[in-house]
Amino acid sequence: MKGRVWLNLLNDSTMVAINFILNLLWISRWGMLGAALATSFSLSLVNILRALEVRVLFNIRSYPLNVVKPIVFSLVAAFPMVVLKPRAPFVALLLFLLIYLLLFISFGLDREDRSILNDHKGKMKGRYNGDET
Numbered sequence: 001m002k003g004r005v006w007l008n009l010l011n012d013s014t015m016v017a018i019n020f021i022l023n024l025l026w027i028s029r030w031g032m033l034g035a036a037l038a039t040s041f042s043l044s045l046v047n048i049l050r051a052l053e054v055r056v057l058f059n060i061r062s063y064p065l066n067v068v069k070p071i072v073f074s075l076v077a078a079f080p081m082v083v084l085k086p087r088a089p090f091v092a093l094l095l096f097l098l099i100y101l102l103l104f105i106s107f108g109l110d111r112e113d114r115s116i117l118n119d120h121k122g123k124m125k126g127r128y129n130g131d132e133t
Contacts, residue, residue: 007053015046066110073103 019042026034051062077099086092109117 004057011046011050011053014049015042018042018045066112069107069110073100073107076103 019038022038022041023035026038028034030037054060054062077096080099081092081096084095086095
């Protein structure tokens, strides 16, 4: 952020510290995957922190709710897979999709989501009726 160099320094230092600690913990356990996960986690955490800083300092919402909702739903749907550690990838995928779709159904679709679905429904009907649109 322009004019707030100290805040950028704090954010970057936080990211480096978290990344270093997670690398120490996760590389010995998961190897290269641990390093990738540690870096992804630290980058994601600092980006969330920066979005909150922009919200507090400038009263600007960085990410609208329709962008945040699928991300949160994905994290919630992935959590049981981390806890249960299913052996079969197909079962894990089905469990993830089921939880993700249930969350979307329970919280409802946005106007834009419904519009996209209706557009695709129309295209699919045309294909199955012999129309190529």
